Amino acid sequence: MKLPTSLKITRSVFEWAETFVVSLCVVIVVMTLFVRHSPVNGHSMYPTLQGTAVNAADEFAAPKGQNDILLISNLFYTPKSGDIVVTQSNFDMSEPLVKRIIATAGQTLKIDFYTWEVWVDGELLSETYVNHEEGTWMREDGFVEVMSGCERTDDGGYVIPEGMIFCMGDNRNHSSDSRYIGVGLIDQRYVVGKVIFRIYPFNRIGLVK
Secondary structure, eight states: OOOOHHHHHHHHHHHHHHHHHHHHHHHHHHHHHTEEEEEOBSSTTTTTSOOBOSSTTOTTOOOTTOOOEEEEEOTTOOOOTTOEEEEEOSSOTTSEEEEEEEEETTOEEEEETTTTEEEETTEEOOOTTSOOOTTSOOOOTTHHHHGGGSEEOTTSOEEOOTTEEEEEOSSGGGOOSTTSTTTOSEEGGGEEEEEEEEEESGGGOEEOO
C-alpha cells in the first residue's frame, strides 16, 4: 500500500529528529565522560598557549577575550614526556594547571639551569617551544628541595618516583611548576587530561603540540 505524501514527510522528519537526538546524546556522553574544554589562565605556557593576563602589565597575555580555550581528553590516556596536560596541583586542588610533562615515573631528569638544557634518560630534549630568554638563567625556584627525595644518578640526574610526573611551563622563567616547592612533582592521578585541540580563538584553532 502506497503511503500518502504527508505521512512520508512526517516519517522522514521523525527519522531525522531521532538521528539528531541520538547523535546529540552520544556527543553529550563523550564530552561529559572523556572530553572537556578548559580556558587557559595566565602566561606559563606562552608562546605555545596564550592565556588571560596575570596583571595589568602582563606582556605575555592574550588580547582581552582572545585567550585559548582547549579540548582535553583522558580517554585511555597514560602520561608521557612532551604532552601538554591539564592537571591539579598536589597542594591547591581549586586551580587547574596547564603544563608540559617533561619526565614521568622511572625516567631520569637532568636540567642545566645555566644553559637551559634538559635531558631525559640521557637524551637532550629539542625544546623549540620554550620561550628562551637569552642572557638569563632558567629559574631554579625550589628544584633541589623538590627533588631531594628522588634517587640520584652518577651524573647528577634525578629518577622520577613511581606514580609521579615532572612538569614545566614553556614560558620557563614565568611559570610556577614542578621546580617550585608549592607545586612539586605531581601525582599522575591528578592529571585531568591531555590537551588535544585548541577550539578558540578561531584564528588559532587546531592541534596543540
